[in-house]
Amino acid sequence: MSSVTGTFAAAHRFPMAMRGHPDLPRPSGRRCLAGAAAGLALLGACKQPPASRVHADPAAAARGLDAIRSAGCAACHEIPGVDWPRGRTGPSLRGFDDVGLIAGELPNTPANLAAFVRNAPLAKAGSTMPAMPLTSAEARDVAAYLHAIDDE
Numbered sequence: 742m743s744s745v746t747g748t749f750a751a752a753h754r755f756p757m758a759m760r761g762h763p764d765l766p767r768p769s770g771r772r773c774l775a776g777a778a779a780g781l782a783l784l785g786a787c788k789q790p791p792a793s794r795v796h797a798d799p800a801a802a803a804r805g806l807d808a809i810r811s812a813g814c815a816a817c818h819e820i821p822g823v824d825w826p827r828g829r830t831g832p833s834l835r836g837f838d839d840v841g842l843i844a845g846e847l848p849n850t851p852a853n854l855a856a857f858v859r860n861a862p863l864a865k866a867g868s869t870m871p872a873m874p875l876t877s878a879e880a881r882d883v884a885a886y887l888h889a890i891d892d893e
Contacts, residue, residue, distance in 0.1 A: 797851075797885035805886025808879040814858075817870070821890050831870060838891040844868055854884035 797805075806822050809815065815823040817831040840849050844865045847853045853864070859880035861870035875883065 797889040799889070801882045801885035802889035803886075804879070805882035805884070805889075808875060808883050809886060812873050812875055812879075812883075814873070814883075822886075834887055834890070836891060837887040838889075844870075851881065851884045851888060854887060855880040858883045858887075 809820060810823060814820060815826050815828055817828040819827045819829065819833040819835060821835055838849075843849050843853055843857050844861070846865055847857060855877070857864040857868075857870075858873060859875050859877065860872040861868040862872060873880075
């Protein structure tokens with residue numbers, strides 16, 4: 742058992758009245774601060790900052806919008822830049838760049854998003870989104886468009 746873990750466990754194992762007893766280990770300030778800093782670092786790693794994480798190439802984003810229209814993605818999703826149709830079967834893709842996880846599971850990176858939009862069942866088992874008729878290049882362009890939505 743590490744000294745930080747042991748100190749923490751000992752301090753929390755006894756009733757409040759016994760915590761000041763001279764025979765019990767006392768957490769040192771340095772150990773407590775180190776543990777608190779580690780805990781805060783872990784919490785900070787849970788979600789990326791709200792600013793845009795991906796800066797997409799404008800030409801790729803424009804091609805992505807064309808691919809979205811050609812593949813019919815708006816039949817299931819509400820997508821900024823596509824006026825009709827405005828599907829509601831799948832989630833709205835407004836503000837997609839701010840989404841931390843794709844389909845609640847995959848980190849929202851351009852590579853993960855391209856793989857997901859091209860073949861969602863392969864990228865995430867159990868996905869109800871079908872594989873889409875997109876080439877690898879088109880899927881990368883779609884990912885660029887979805888990440889560029891908030892940058893406009």
